[in-house]
Amino acid sequence: MGAYETQGFKLDNSGKRIVVDPVTRIEGHMRVEVNLDTNNVIRNAVSTGTMWRGLEVILKGRDPRDAWAFTERICGVCTGTHALTSVRAVEDALGILIPENANSIRNIMQLTLQVHDHLVHFYHLHALDWVDVVSALSADPKKTSELAQSISSWPLSSPGYFRDIQNRLKKFVESGQLGPFMNGYWGNPAYKLPPEANLMAVTHYLEALDFQKEIVKIHTIYGGKNPHPNWLVGGVPCAINVHETGAVGAINMERLNLISHIIDRTIEFIDQVYIPDLLAIASFYKDWTYGGGLASKSVMSYGDIPDKANDYSAANLMMPRGAIINGDLSKVHEVDLRDPSQIQEFVDHSWFKYAGANDAAGKGLHPWDGETVAHYELGKNAKGTSTNIEQIDEGGKYSWIKAPRWKGHAMEVGPLARYIIGYVQNNPEFKEPVDRVLKKLDLPLPALFSTLGRTAARGLEASWAVHKMRYFQDKLVANIKAGDASTANIEKWDPSTWPKEAKGVGFTEAPRGALGHWIKIKEGRIDNYQCVVPTTWNGSPRDSKGQIGAFEASLMNTPMAKADQPLEILRTLHSFDPCLACSTHVMAPDGQEMTRVRVR
Amino acid sequence: MKPRAMSTSDLDYRCDTLILGIGNLLWADEGFGVRALEKLHADWSFRPGVRLLDGGTQGLYLLPYIEGCRKLLILDAVDYGLPPGTLKVVRDEEVPRFMGVKKMSLHQTGFQEVLSVAQLRGWNPDSVMLIGCQPETLDDYGGSLSDTVKARIPEALNLALDTLYGWLAKPLRRTTPPADLTLDSLALELYEAERPSAEMACRMGDGRFLGGAA
Numbered sequence: 041m042g043a044y045e046t047q048g049f050k051l052d053n054s055g056k057r058i059v060v061d062p063v064t065r066i067e068g069h070m071r072v073e074v075n076l077d078t079n080n081v082i083r084n085a086v087s088t089g090t091m092w093r094g095l096e097v098i099l100k101g102r103d104p105r106d107a108w109a110f111t112e113r114i115c116g117v118c119t120g121t122h123a124l125t126s127v128r129a130v131e132d133a134l135g136i137l138i139p140e141n142a143n144s145i146r147n148i149m150q151l152t153l154q155v156h157d158h159l160v161h162f163y164h165l166h167a168l169d170w171v172d173v174v175s176a177l178s179a180d181p182k183k184t185s186e187l188a189q190s191i192s193s194w195p196l197s198s199p200g201y202f203r204d205i206q207n208r209l210k211k212f213v214e215s216g217q218l219g220p221f222m223n224g225y226w227g228n229p230a231y232k233l234p235p236e237a238n239l240m241a242v243t244h245y246l247e248a249l250d251f252q253k254e255i256v257k258i259h260t261i262y263g264g265k266n267p268h269p270n271w272l273v274g275g276v277p278c279a280i281n282v283h284e285t286g287a288v289g290a291i292n293m294e295r296l297n298l299i300s301h302i303i304d305r306t307i308e309f310i311d312q313v314y315i316p317d318l319l320a321i322a323s324f325y326k327d328w329t330y331g332g333g334l335a336s337k338s339v340m341s342y343g344d345i346p347d348k349a350n351d352y353s354a355a356n357l358m359m360p361r362g363a364i365i366n367g368d369l370s371k372v373h374e375v376d377l378r379d380p381s382q383i384q385e386f387v388d389h390s391w392f393k394y395a396g397a398n399d400a401a402g403k404g405l406h407p408w409d410g411e412t413v414a415h416y417e418l419g420k421n422a423k424g425t426s427t428n429i430e431q432i433d434e435g436g437k438y439s440w441i442k443a444p445r446w447k448g449h450a451m452e453v454g455p456l457a458r459y460i461i462g463y464v465q466n467n468p469e470f471k472e473p474v475d476r477v478l479k480k481l482d483l484p485l486p487a488l489f490s491t492l493g494r495t496a497a498r499g500l501e502a503s504w505a506v507h508k509m510r511y512f513q514d515k516l517v518a519n520i521k522a523g524d525a526s527t528a529n530i531e532k533w534d535p536s537t538w539p540k541e542a543k544g545v546g547f548t549e550a551p552r553g554a555l556g557h558w559i560k561i562k563e564g565r566i567d568n569y570q571c572v573v574p575t576t577w578n579g580s581p582r583d584s585k586g587q588i589g590a591f592e593a594s595l596m597n598t599p600m601a602k603a604d605q606p607l608e609i610l611r612t613l614h615s616f617d618p619c620l621a622c623s624t625h626v627m628a629p630d631g632q633e634m635t636r637v638r639v640r
Numbered sequence: 641m642k643p644r645a646m647s648t649s650d651l652d653y654r655c656d657t658l659i660l661g662i663g664n665l666l667w668a669d670e671g672f673g674v675r676a677l678e679k680l681h682a683d684w685s686f687r688p689g690v691r692l693l694d695g696g697t698q699g700l701y702l703l704p705y706i707e708g709c710r711k712l713l714i715l716d717a718v719d720y721g722l723p724p725g726t727l728k729v730v731r732d733e734e735v736p737r738f739m740g741v742k743k744m745s746l747h748q749t750g751f752q753e754v755l756s757v758a759q760l761r762g763w764n765p766d767s768v769m770l771i772g773c774q775p776e777t778l779d780d781y782g783g784s785l786s787d788t789v790k791a792r793i794p795e796a797l798n799l800a801l802d803t804l805y806g807w808l809a810k811p812l813r814r815t816t817p818p819a820d821l822t823l824d825s826l827a828l829e830l831y832e833a834e835r836p837s838a839e840m841a842c843r844m845g846d847g848r849f850l851g852g853a854a
């Protein structure tokens with residue numbers, strides 16, 4: 041490919057090539073290759089999805105009312121969000137309206153996922169990109185206590201409490217068992233926190249585990265189980281019976297109160313621990329301004345969390361909706377998921393092939409007309425074999441992820457995209473917290489367009505989401521007290537009531553970003569189904585014009601402290617919470633090395 | 641680490657003895673721990689306070705169950721480079737360290753972490769015991785236990801029962817079959833009987849994915 045310019049980035053693949061594979065541990069379906077210049081600055085980035093999903097193929101010919109249960113299994117982490125998107129797509133196609141209680145419960149389920157996902161991501165998957173665990177051993181517990189008390193009123197902050205945890209950690213490290221902290225790049229100069237901040241963060245890492253187990257109980261109450269709770273086309277599958285007669289297993293006052301209690305405790309933890317930790321960590325990385333990528337150029341959100349049921353207009357959605365392109369913050373564009381010219385997927389650099397007349401360079405298909413036919417072939421300059429790739433050729437096909445584009449633009453999606461859009465729309469729920477953070481850290485607005493900005497937006501959103509859970513829980517209880525116990529509308533449950541042919545689209549804002557499912561139904565069966573997931577947007581490969589995706593763009597121009605320790609690469613990619621990824625630190629099958637890093 | 645930040649329903653997780661089978665049934669001998677647990681459950685009952693749990697490949701979701709018990713017995717397939725089918729028993733402090741020596745599946749990484757995190761958070765059990773079995777075959781998706789590994793289940797359970805007697809878990813041989821521990825569709829006989837042929841399941845390498853390269 042040589043050197044060329046796209047979206048304001050100068051790509052040059054002539055320098056030393058670094059391969060990181062897998063970027064992730066538990067799922068392990070992502071690979072990144074970068075080229076460094078002589079100063080170890082990233083000048084080219086190539087992101088590859090290494091796993092075939094293929095759910096679209098499985099869904100063909102099935103009952104549309106079952107689609108949620110299949111699509112939900114796309115991911116074991118953002119469990120539920122695909123199911124919600126799926127039931128919305130089917131309801132859209134068939135004109136099914138859901139009761140208010142179902143809307144409130146669905147919103148609580150979706151917000152629970154946001155909070156759970158953001159909290160787990162920050163503490164258990166991303167924190168170790170910023171926090172040096174071994175450095176915590178040299179912290180002064182008294183000073184750690186002073187630090188903790190200076191930033192929060194959280195009660196677990198005595199010197200003895202921190203000393204206790206430090207001692208346990210010390211014993212652990214001395215016995216040679218780093219456990220969850222094994223194989224980090226401890227001591228890498230890219231770590232900037234003082235020992236006390238590291239000890240505080242490690243302590244909260246351990247505390248956050250209590251919350252993740254509590255929060256998911258909301259899914260088990262409204263959805264029967266977690267992961268992968270139950271959903272229903274036409275509403276939610278849980279009956280409400282506050283009188284406790286006649287219905288076994290229905291939601292009663294005791295269950296509603298338990299959820300209420302969990303919400304309150306979670307609000308405390310997020311506002312008194314997560315947010316102060318985030319600000320404390322960020323204050324030491326103010327100089328690390330890399331990783332913005334497309335954030336300052338092109339971002340998109342479909343919007344989500346309808347206040348009233350069945351109204352998916354931007355005005356009724358509590359999460360912002362719209363698109364910003366070419367860095368023009370003065371205009372937020374309308375996004376229409378039905379318009380065949382807006383959202384299209386390209387496969388020029390993806391291991392897929394379109395059929396017949398669609399098999400042409402630069403051909404994009406709207407998801408309603410989407411095709412999922414695998415076509416695996418490596419570019420002619422790839423090194424290695426087809427089953428053991430040593431080096432990708434980004435000039436050819438190189439990913440199992442398609443390249444979605446909005447009106448031809450590669451877009452970043454996710455919490456940062458939502459906050460940028462909410463900010464420029466002057467929505468106070470999004471603008472004010474951002475302004476507060478920037479003021480507190482004494483940073484200008486462009487600082488938001490960075491790896492750290494992405495991490496900060498996720499934290500702010502966790503707080504926003506848990507307060508909205510309170511709102512919808514109160515709304516639900518008020519509605520029940522007013523005598524409405526309805527949770528499902530089954531008027532159009534029977535396929536005999538459906539039209540011969542129908543098509544619909546459902547969307548949500550998943551923790552990782554804009555998520556859409558497009559469905560075509562023919563004679564009661566799924567004729568075509570396409571999912572365009574947030575990581576399809578962010579992890580997109582190049583298109584026929586050579587435009588790069590959000591992951592690729594975010595790595596550009598980042599200097600690496602050590603070429604053989606890809607800490608900066610992981611830090612930035614993890615800030616997207618990539619769905620291909622489940623984990624911060626990477627373990628090869630023999631457990632000994634953190635990731636397969638090769639320098640060529 | 642007390643007081644805990646949240647403890648609304650820690651009681652749900654509490655038991656004094658936890659017998660945990662872990663592994664992935666879909667990857668041949670990876671399923672050893674869960675299959676051994678199923679057999680233990682099918683033949684034996686225990687006094688109240690003893691819980692049998694199919695941990696599957698869950699990672700941190702198992703943490704509250706671990707922290708809620710005083711005695712923990714783990715059944716799992718573990719690679720320590722011995723002849724296939726060899727049983728290996730490890731106790732107490734050696735267990736998480738042992739599990740970290742050489743991982744062959746990602747869920748073990750996860751589980752070793754769970755044990756370490758529990759310890760870091762102050763979990764201080766009376767006893768931990770791991771009964772591991774060296775696998776013969778792992779990379780056979782949809783396959784069942786190899787004959788070699790399957791043949792070691794009775795001996796593994798004898799080892800487990802010896803310890804459980806000592807832990808006063810009061811094993812009693814059942815006279816009537818219990819309710820299933822795992823999903824019917826995953827029951828060993830059905831799982832083995834309904835396996836499609838290699839050709840039908842494209843287990844020989846799928847041309848749709850590898851194109852001309854297969």
